[in-house]
Amino acid sequence: MITRREILQVGAATAALTVGGGFTRALAQQKLTESELTKFDALGNVTLLHVADIHGQLMPVYFREPSINLGVGEDKGQPPHLTGGDFLQRFGIPAKSAAAYAMTSEDFSALAKSYGRIGGLDRLATVVKRVRAERGDKVLFLDGGDTWQGSLGANASRGQDMVDCMALLKPDAMTGHWEFTYGEARVKELIKGLGFPFLALNVRDTEWNEPVFPPYKMFEKGGVKIAVLGQAFPYQPIANPRWLIPNWSFGIREDDIRANVEKVRKAGAQLVVLLSHNGFDVDRKLAGRVQGIDVILTGHTHDALPEAIKVGKTLLIASGSHGKFLSRLDLDVQNGALKGFRYKLIPLFADAIKPDAEMTAAVTKARAPYAKELARVVGKADSLLYRRGNFNGTFDDLICAALLKERDAEIVLSPGFRWGTSVLPGTPITVEDIHNATAITYPQVYRMAMSGQRLKEILEDVADNLFNPDPYYQQGGDMVRCGGLGYAIDVGKPIGSRISAMTHLKTGKPIDPNKDYTVAGWASVNEGTLGPPVWELVERYIAAEKTVRMAPNSSVKISGV
């Protein structure tokens, strides 16, 4: 019996493709060993390590990257808005290689069987420790947020499991987004025990308009004075419930960023880093407008890019999601100026990287209270279940089907979240899988009458959050998923005229603006929403179906791309 690890290493001898870049080449050659994955020709006097959007995933995961990720305006066709073959071509990655598996959706189910799961905090710990051992006091390790939410354990412990395990990695700072959905009191309580700062220059209290969190922290690493500025998700009270954080106001606050950059430069910062949860397109625009930022560590939109993207003098780093990757950015800072850099997006292949024993123990302990429940098998997936994509994902199709039936609705609206792990075809669906796609603090499934007019308003509104040509008006989620409702969308049009041909799929009739439809949905941002938690209904549906097979979804017709 040959283990998967052995297969991966045997592969090293076969496909010797010559392509650019150390990382890409190593993966192309299938040298999936820890030393090859972490191999790095060290440079300069500072090393930034970055993770973002772990979303409560302590263990290695399957996570299929999107096959549809459209850019609009100036971002059209630019990374990260490349998928599949276009992505591979842009970055010189061979099809079916380990890098292709980690960063795109091409042949995902088949490649997942060869390359296995990616991530896990114990693999992350191994690599972080390795780099620290190599680079000593030159290392700054930063967490871009969306760390405390996205799994059963994180939700049940209200973020405690993630905080406890991340503490072992000793990050130097973090910022946040979904963290805030535990409410003001809990956020404050968790921050108190962190041992490192929670930075957010763009959060102010609603009463006095004063900063709630420290805006930045100064560090000295490798003899370089480094300022790390924190930028939380700007649209927290809009995209997520405002009632959970009623005293805090967010926003991009470009002027505040500018002012803080000037302040830290005056205070002697030789390197300025923005630890951001803005989303990639917002940060790209920001980099073109705010001078003096050397590096933006992006987050929120879950993009994994194998190269740094340069805007003017600013480097943008996109470190992926769900704990799949660790970014390493070596910088050469001389006399207050960035003279050179080297970057590698390190995929944490779980079968190639040795787990860190201390972290494995901590993860096991954190999961222990829920271990039995997490492992409980509810049904079986006959086709791949995944979420990411601008318009739909099969896991969301499953949620929509469950809500249509369990709440006896005509139409279902399901949020376009970008987090949620994948389930491979032919494998069991566990309680853990269901919660990885649904674990939020406002999970109630409402059932109510909505007019056709209102439905169109909602689709138009969400589409504009995604496709407004000005990134500052984008919120960074994907399109709301619809069950029982088909529509056409022209992404190039302005708000109010993108959506057409709305159809009630069951009857095949056009949606009547004046008719009321019975709509079920979850993740309402309104306080006092009542209904059973979404995971309960999804579980009940899967249990009844026993085996689920999601047919390709053709209910959204896309144009204007």
Place this chain on the structure above:
Amino acid sequence: MRQLSRRAALAFGAGGAALTIVGWDRPAFAAAKEAADEIAKFTGGKTAAKAKVSIELPEIAENGNTVPLAVSIDAPMTAENYVSEVLVVAEGNPNPGVATFHFSPMSGKAEASTRIRLATTQNIVVVAKTSKGEFFTGQKLVKVTIGGCGG
């Protein structure tokens, strides 16, 4: 199956109503014309230069009922030449005139902040008038949205 109570449906409805969203058939030009009239009245028909005005407003309103606004005019404030009045107009509100701030050389700097109510996604236009009869203007688009699907 548990039924969603009437109260829950109302709660959702109430939350929805608190934010007026952009209608795709809203006759926006009617309000915009009123706003233009308001500005013309303020400037006496003179063209305002697009300069010197900085407006602090969120790109997307967290709550359309109370949107924080700060304006400042980068212009001298001396006895001979100062910003005397600043007009704030919300192009898409039923009553576009939001506020007029009055200044004197004693003000030191022409800046003011307040909270405004926005019925819908719209441009906020600020026009400053100086004691010499010059006009400066700037504007910013504020989006008022249903929200709830980011993530």
